Amino acid sequence: xxxxxxxxxxxxxxxxxxxxxxxxxxxxxxxxxxxxxxxxxxxxxxxxxxxxxxxxxxxxxxxxxxxxxxxxxxxxxxxxxxxxxxxxxxxxxxxxxxxxxxxxxxxxxxxxxxxxxxxxxxxxxxxxxxxxxxxxxxxxxxxxxxxxxxxxxxxxxxxxxxxxxxxxxxxxxxxxxxxxxxxxxxxxxxxxxxxxxxxxxxxxxxxxxxxxxxxxxxxxxxxxxxxxxxxxxxxxxxxxxxxxxxxxxxxxxxxxxxxxxxxxxxxxxxxxxxxxxxxxxxxxxxxxxxxxxxxxxxxxxxxxxxxxxxxxxxxxxxxxxxxxxxxxxxxxxxxxxxxxxxxxxxxxxxxxxxxxxxxxxxxxxxxxxxxxxxxxxxxxxxxxxxxxxxxxxxxxxxxxxxxxxxxxx
Amino acid sequence: xxxxxxxxxxxxxxxxxxxxxxxxxxxxxxxxxxxxxxxxxxxxxxxxxxxxxxxxxxxxxxxxxxxxxxxxxxxxxxxxxxxxxxxxxxxxxxxxxxxxxxxxxxxxxxxxxxxxxxxxxxxxxxxxxxxxxxxxxxxxxxxxxxxxxxxxxxxxxxxxxxxxxxxxxxxxxxxxxxxxxxxxxxxxxxxxxxxxxxxxxxxxxxxxxxxxxxxxxxxxxxxxxxxxxxxxxxxxxxxxxxxxxxxxxxxxxxxxxxxxxxxxxxxxxxxxxxxxxxxxxxxxxxxxxxxxxxxxxxxxxxxxxxxxxxxxxxxxxxxxxxxxxxxxxxxxxxxxxxxxxxxxxxxxxxxxxxxxxxxxxxxxxxxxxxxxxxxxxxxxxxxxxxxxxxxxxxxxxxxxxxxxxxxxx
Numbered sequence: 001x002x003x004x005x006x007x008x009x010x011x012x013x014x015x016x017x018x019x020x021x022x023x024x025x026x027x028x029x030x031x032x033x034x035x036x037x038x039x040x041x042x043x044x045x046x047x048x049x050x051x052x053x054x055x056x057x058x059x060x061x062x063x064x065x066x067x068x069x070x071x072x073x074x075x076x077x078x079x080x081x082x083x084x085x086x087x088x089x090x091x092x093x094x095x096x097x098x099x100x101x102x103x104x105x106x107x108x109x110x111x112x113x114x115x116x117x118x119x120x121x122x123x124x125x126x127x128x129x130x131x132x133x134x135x136x137x138x139x140x141x142x143x144x145x146x147x148x149x150x151x152x153x154x155x156x157x158x159x160x161x162x163x164x165x166x167x168x169x170x171x172x173x174x175x176x177x178x179x180x181x182x183x184x185x186x187x188x189x190x191x192x193x194x195x196x197x198x199x200x201x202x203x204x205x206x207x208x209x210x211x212x213x214x215x216x217x218x219x220x221x222x223x224x225x226x227x228x229x230x231x232x233x234x235x236x237x238x239x240x241x242x243x244x245x246x247x248x249x250x251x252x253x254x255x256x257x258x259x260x261x262x263x264x265x266x267x268x269x270x271x272x273x274x275x276x277x278x279x280x281x282x283x284x285x286x287x288x289x290x291x292x293x294x295x296x297x298x299x300x301x302x303x304x305x306x307x308x309x310x311x312x313x314x315x316x317x318x319x320x321x322x323x324x325x326x327x328x329x330x331x332x333x334x335x336x337x338x339x340x341x342x343x344x345x346x347x348x349x350x351x352x353x354x355x356x357x358x359x360x361x362x363x364x365x366x367x368x369x370x371x372x373x374x375x376x377x378x379x380x381x382x383x384x385x386x387x388x389x390x391x392x393x394x395x396x397x398x399x400x401x402x403x404x405x406x407x408x409x
Numbered sequence: 410x411x412x413x414x415x416x417x418x419x420x421x422x423x424x425x426x427x428x429x430x431x432x433x434x435x436x437x438x439x440x441x442x443x444x445x446x447x448x449x450x451x452x453x454x455x456x457x458x459x460x461x462x463x464x465x466x467x468x469x470x471x472x473x474x475x476x477x478x479x480x481x482x483x484x485x486x487x488x489x490x491x492x493x494x495x496x497x498x499x500x501x502x503x504x505x506x507x508x509x510x511x512x513x514x515x516x517x518x519x520x521x522x523x524x525x526x527x528x529x530x531x532x533x534x535x536x537x538x539x540x541x542x543x544x545x546x547x548x549x550x551x552x553x554x555x556x557x558x559x560x561x562x563x564x565x566x567x568x569x570x571x572x573x574x575x576x577x578x579x580x581x582x583x584x585x586x587x588x589x590x591x592x593x594x595x596x597x598x599x600x601x602x603x604x605x606x607x608x609x610x611x612x613x614x615x616x617x618x619x620x621x622x623x624x625x626x627x628x629x630x631x632x633x634x635x636x637x638x639x640x641x642x643x644x645x646x647x648x649x650x651x652x653x654x655x656x657x658x659x660x661x662x663x664x665x666x667x668x669x670x671x672x673x674x675x676x677x678x679x680x681x682x683x684x685x686x687x688x689x690x691x692x693x694x695x696x697x698x699x700x701x702x703x704x705x706x707x708x709x710x711x712x713x714x715x716x717x718x719x720x721x722x723x724x725x726x727x728x729x730x731x732x733x734x735x736x737x738x739x740x741x742x743x744x745x746x747x748x749x750x751x752x753x754x755x756x757x758x759x760x761x762x763x764x765x766x767x768x769x770x771x772x773x774x775x776x777x778x779x780x781x782x783x784x785x786x787x788x789x790x791x792x793x794x795x796x797x798x799x800x801x802x803x804x805x806x807x808x809x810x811x812x813x814x815x816x817x818x
Contacts, residue, residue: 011648011649011673012649013649013673013675014621014623014649014650016673016675016676016679017675019535019589019623020534020535020679021533021534021535021536021537021540021559022537023533023537024533024534024679024682024683027679027682027683027686028682029682030682030685033492033685049489051488051489052488054484054485054487054488055484057483057484057488059479059483059484059487062479062483062487062694063475063476063479063480066472066475066476066479067472067475067476070468070471070472070475071472074466074468074471075463075464075466075468076463076664077664078463078466078468078471078662078663078664078665079460079461079463079466079662079663079664080458080460080663080664081664083442112688113522113688113691113692114688114689116686116687116688116689117687117688120686120687120688124430124433124558125429125430125433126428126429127430128430128431128432131430142686142689145685145686146686146687148686149533149683149686149687180428212423214423214428240420240421240423241423253487253488254487254488254489255485255486255487255488255489255490255692255693255694256487256692256693256694256695257688257689257690257691257692264420264422264425266422266425266426267425270425270429270433270436273433273436273437273438274433274436274558276439276442276554277436277525277529277551277554277557277558278525278526278529278555278558278687279521279522279523279525279526279529279666279688280523280525280551280666281666282522282666283522283664283665283666283692283695284664284665285471285664285665285695286665286692286694286695
């Protein structure tokens with residue numbers, strides 16, 4: 001490719017950095033992305049990504065749905081569509097949510113390209129530079145990434161076994177910042193693996209009403225519960241001030257980038273405006289394919305299957321940790337979702353330990369990646385248990401245990 | 410749905426507007442969106458949207474590609490993928506572009522959800538509130554929408570039969586604003602239908618180098634040329650400072666939301682960061698399906714077919730205008746693309762005339778929608794000729810002519 005060298009590789013750098021907007025200074029390359037590069041190597045046992053098990057993907061059902069959609073609605077499926085999303089799919093979502101007490105109409109729903117886009121649109125709609133977002137610490141690092149690019153600051157609340165420590169919230173609200181939003185992951189928290197009990201959800205709503213806060217309820221894993229009873233979503237407790245996010249990424253497949261936002265109609269109208277400028281609409285074809293799959297009743301039976309497999313993998317991971325890791329290690333016992341949050345012994349800093357782990361062909365995400373500004377989680381690691389099979393989970397956890405013991409000796 | 414009424418329709422409005430970020434004040438509902446609501450009615454002859462002809466969509470080829478991708482790469486197709494896009498598709502794009510003198514490697518390309526997302530990411534990367542974007546007037550209204558949400562101001566340059574009047578550019582640059590970017594649509598301009606001759610492109614590059622400007626070259630229709638010779642893209646003339654955008658929306662189908670950005674690698678790295686926070690990545694499945702279609706050599710033959718049909722529709726529209734419209738009307742004679750830009754007689758304001766047209770079941774987009782702040786294009790209308798068939802084009806243009814004559818009498 002000599003021409004190439006001539007025209008592109010060797011062009012002068014016109015000083016792009018100096019042309020960039022102020023907000024790009026808050027945009028950081030993702031540490032997770034760096035780790036995921038390693039995990040592409042086949043010899044790596046990866047607990048790093050939040051990847052579903054690919055061997056469970058409904059490939060056959062997908063193929064049938066593609067065929068059916070193209071046969072019956074081909075022209076519509078390949079044409080531009082409405083910004084708010086495909087109406088029959090939104091109808092399906094409204095019916096599905098009603099089973100969980102989230103009683104809404106299709107006008108309360110907008111489809112997005114994964115929940116990451118929902119987080120980005122929230123930033124666009126709500127965050128002025130310097131605004132403070134209240135989040136758990138640790139929290140979902142995609143939320144930090146989305147909102148850093150709107151120059152948000154973060155007010156962290158610590159997490160215990162029941163999610164954010166709600167009693168810490170009033171003190172934060174009485175400090176001198178002006179707060180507008182609180183971001184929570186009540187079910188099977190990413191990365192902490194914890195679930196907020198009903199009393200905490202109720203207390204959160206009480207405080208939010210008192211201080212006039214908006215609550216962002218991110219619920220990607222709600223359906224992936226392996227034990228215990230379903231807990232009332234915050235949206236049901238405070239529909240007037242909650243923006244509820246969920247997705248098909250974990251229950252169906254992530255490679256289609258399909259998620260949704262539920263909120264009062266006033267604010268959905270603003271989401272539609274913002275999304276129109278951001279990418280016009282989410283792909284019509286993919287929405288119609290997912291609608292076809294869902295209307296056949298497949299989603300429910302598929303989620304049941306996922307629950308079976310993932311809960312066994314979770315159990316295997318917990319058993320393997322108990323067997324192979326130093327006794328000082330602690331970890332959450334998640335009742336659902338994809339992640340377990342573990343604490344290494346105090347002598348081990350996971351930000352450095354990850355290199356040792358990668359040498360042994362095992363990947364995880366070090367805790368600091370989930371803290372605003374990277375401040376916290378020095379000894380923590382997020383371990384995903386949905387992607388690797390049971391045999392690999394046991395082997396990977398064993399290797400991590402050996403590596404830790406070596407560090408300690 | 411009584412529960413619904415209880416929980417959502419009747420919840421109090423907590424005053425969402427006052428919570429929104431400053432930038433939302435610049436975000437306006439799209440006038441085009443309002444018109445497109447009418448065009449969903451089957452009795453309407455629509456020249457309003459930029460919609461490709463759905464009867465030409467490659468539905469069969471799409472079905473075959475879906476089947477093949479799921480059969481051979483099902484797990485990969487449904488899993489998370491890299492933010493920059495699917496490597497083999499980027500390879501195909503690099504090879505395709507090389508035929509037009511755009512000689513790049515895959516690292517110079519990022520896939521986006523339609524070119525609208527590329528425009529949004531450009532805003533995120535480059536625009537501080539109050540920054541001035543130089544655009545033609547009229548210009549693509551999606552660009553205005555994308556950049557208004559980053560609180561851009563716009564410096565308009567007028568358009569004549571050869572695109573932007575390049576000789577006006579130095580005066581604009583010497584005014585007191587600090588300018589960083591100029592946005593151009595050199596081929597079959599949306600909405601003006603004009604094409605920049607080579608000399609103007611060269612002159613633009615000269616001025617851009619002198620004033621250290623970045624050029625955004627938006628080229629959605631470049632392949633849809635119906636007459637004349639292909640003109641060297643600006644990117645080839647100034648690869649060091651051009652961000653080139655193109656899309657599969659017009660050559661294949663828009664319902665899959667698949668487009669791409671080409672630029673020096675330094676800035677692609679920043680696009681990747683911004684896109685990661687915005688939506689992680691563009692759907693894997695759709696990228697692999699399009700790759701499969703393209704690798705079979707189908708795109709080229711399909712574009713040939715589109716050229717045949719669309720050029721006939723363009724001719725029909727021009728003939729019908731000549732026959733049925735008042736003599737004072739003028740219009741561009743586009744050599745490609747999807748749009749013709751017409752000027753009604755001075756007595757007719759198209760912002761009001763659109764209501765008369767809709768009464769006669771014909772839709773177009775009034776000119777003002779394509780001007781920053783809606784200031785300009787009072788007598789202009791954008792007419793799309795790709796969506797309706799020849800018979801409907803003739804009938805629709807006839808009705809518009811009758812309506813205009815009625816206004817004049």
